[in-house]
Amino acid sequence: MEIQxxxxxxxxxxxxxxxxxxxxNHLIKEHRQLDIYCPIEQVTGRVKSIxxxxxxxxxKNITWxxxxxxxxxxxGMRIICQFYEDIEKVVEIIRNRSDMAVKYxxxxxxHMKESGYRSYHMxxxxxxxxxQGTKQIQVEFQIRTLAMNFWATIEHSLQYKYxxxxxxxxxxxxxxxxxxIIALDREMSSVRSEVMxxxxxxxxxxxxxADI
Ligand code: 0O2
Numbered sequence: 001m002e003i004q005x006x007x008x009x010x011x012x013x014x015x016x017x018x019x020x021x022x023x024x025n026h027l028i029k030e031h032r033q034l035d036i037y038c039p040i041e042q043v044t045g046r047v048k049s050i051x052x053x054x055x056x057x058x059x060k061n062i063t064w065x066x067x068x069x070x071x072x073x074x075x076g077m078r079i080i081c082q083f084y085e086d087i088e089k090v091v092e093i094i095r096n097r098s099d100m101a102v103k104y105x106x107x108x109x110x111h112m113k114e115s116g117y118r119s120y121h122m123x124x125x126x127x128x129x130x131x132q133g134t135k136q137i138q139v140e141f142q143i144r145t146l147a148m149n150f151w152a153t154i155e156h157s158l159q160y161k162y163x164x165x166x167x168x169x170x171x172x173x174x175x176x177x178x179x180x181i182i183a184l185d186r187e188m189s190s191v192r193s194e195v196m197x198x199x200x201x202x203x204x205x206x207x208x209x210a211d212i
């Protein structure tokens with residue numbers, strides 16, 4: 001397919017990723033200004049690469065006519081939380097938003113993938129305004145803790161390096177590391193209230209200094 005046609009297809013997805021990045025960052029800012037603990041630590045977004053879209057279409061036997069319906073993660077948002085408990089709060093925020101509607105959710109936290117991957121996925125419908133009018137697109141949200149993200153980032157790089165043929169010893173080490181991530185998230189949850197207190201008071205101090 002011509003590059004110009006790809007641009008036309010991907011443009012609304014780029015707009016959606018930009019808009020959603022601004023919106024969720026603004027949410028973080030609002031929490032900070034109100035001195036309220038924010039369940040969102042960091043927000044990133046990306047539009048899937050053309051190669052990655054083509055690879056998925058081939059792997060899942062997706063036709064051109066069905067591409068925008070069946071490739072649900074052309075627009076991808078990643079929301080990183082400090083604590084395991086924050087994930088549910090973010091999920092609720094997304095469920096309750098009026099600018100998106102949930103298509104379905106996949107809980108890879110309760111149901112960890114065989115690889116050890118853990119994350120909460122939500123596919124949502126989102127409207128963007130283009131010069132041709134309103135276009136409804138799908139966006140995949142991945143919500144996970146800092147620790148889960150650390151594991152997924154390293155594992156993703158190794159998957160890329162070994163192109164799906166990861167040596168068994170590495171798979172086993174990643175599986176052990178996934179267990180360690182579960183333990184780490186549990187440990188951090190157990191000190192959550194103390195950490196939140198510390199962050200609230202340092203935020204209050206920062207605000208006091210800013211007010212002077
Ligand atoms: P990228 O670079 O993030 O775009 P699929 O898994 O693609 O066959 P499905 O069912 O649409 O099909 O998606 P799934 O498994 O619910 O979620 C796909 C995305 O979740 C992946 O996107 C990854 O970002 C992430 N993911 C899923 N499983 C794993 C895993 O075992 N390890 C890591 N590191 N990430 C995972 P893409 O398209 O792979 O890549």
